[in-house]
Amino acid sequence: MVSALLLLLTVGVRGTPAQIALRSDLVTVEVTVLDAEGNYVTDLQKEDFELRHDGTPQPIAFFEAQIRSELSRPLAVVFALDTSGSVGPQIAEQQHAARQFISLIHPGSVFAVIGFNDRIRIFQKFTSDPVRIARAFERAREVGGRTRLYDALDRAITLLSRDAPRRRDGRTVRRVIIVITDGFDYTSTISHTEVIHRANAADVTIYSITLPSYVLSVTGRRRVPTLLDASGIVRQTGGRDFSAEERDFMPxxxxxxxxxxxxxxxxxxxxxxHRQDGRFHQITVTVRRPGLMVRQSRRGYLAPPG
Structure with missing residues (x-):
């Protein structure tokens, strides 16, 4: 949900912007569509989608497709760095890859950096300055302690909700967390279900980069499932988990x-x-073209109380 009484959004399908006024009870959802081979499908139009609220089809009031050759929408990104003893030594590689990532996306984007072990520290509040981001990664080199993964994700969601700009360069800002971790949690006070709920409420997409552990079995080497895998946090916020097999973060x-x-x-x-009934409402997005899979940033939202 958006908070202002009236909000101007830029509507641009394939690069043709226009300004329209949208009421404050608008609910947004980010979606990615893939074909059977896992390739991104980028040629869909508004008419190709069906959106359901608690199972009932709803008119799509706003539609925007990114331009594939450039990221046309600014982001607010929190880099959440696991600085426990098992992950911290790769900070230099993470820093270099993150700087390359910053160069690939919309210049109006902003970034923050937090680190977590048994403490959660904000190394850099939101900035568009890549030098400050690089220095924040440097401050994350001190490692050790146990892991508060879920608490760190909760702190990142709070940062995005409280401090990230809602609009940059005349465009609405998409909220993203990129967490680099071994995927385990030992001392958090918040549950994974509450993290999912809070991320969905704030329309935050969580991507994870996992430094995997392995065990040997009769069939060979097998990756150890993590608590983050089992929690469903990444999947239920529309993100993806990437495994840093070779500690190469650039790809x-x-x-x-x-x-x-x-x-x-x-x-x-x-x-x-349903706009102010204080209840959770399910959102389902499908496409009419057969054989495609939709990944959406939120499975629903909690309406404010009336």
């Missing part, structure tokens, strides 16, 4: 930028009786 950050370039933004007005 992963490029893949995240490519996925964001291939996304669509849809929005609708809920039925009047």
């Amino acid at each position: 992963i950050f490029r893949a995240i930028a490519e996925e964001i370039r291939a996304s669509y933004t849809l929005a609708y007005y809920p039925p009047l009786e």
Whole structure:
């Protein structure tokens, strides 16, 4: 949901911007569409989508497709760095890849950096200055302690909700968390279900870059499933998990930028009786073209109380 009484959004399908006024009860959802081979589908139009609210089809009031050759929408990104002993030594590689990622996306984007072990520290509040981001990664080199993964994601969601700009360069800002971790949590006070709920409420997409662990079995080497895998946080916020097998972060950050370039933004007005009923409402997005899979940033939202 958006908070202003009236909000001007830029509507641009394939690069043709126009300004329209949208009421404050608009609900947005980011979606990515893939074919059977896992390739991004970027040629869809508004008419190709169906959006349902609690199972009932709703008119799509707002539609935007990213231009594949450039990221036309600014982002607010929180880099959440696991600085526990198992992950911290790769900070230099992460820093270099993150700087390349920044160069790939909209110049109006802003970034923040937090680090977490048994403490959560904000190394850099939102800025568009890549030098400050690089220095923040430098401050994350001190490692050790246990992991508060879920608490760190909750802090990142709070940063995005409280401090990130809602609009930059005349465009609405998409909210993203990129967490680099071993995927385990030992001391958090918040549950994974609450993290999902808060991310969905704030329309935040979470991408994870996991430094995997392996065990040997009779069938060979097998990756150890993590708590982050089991939690469903990444999947239920529309993100993806990437495995940093060779500790090479560059291809992963490029893949995240490519996925964001291939996304669509849809929005609708809920039925009047549901706009302030204080209840959770399910959002389902499908495409009419057969054989395609949709990944959406939120499965629903909690309406404010009347």
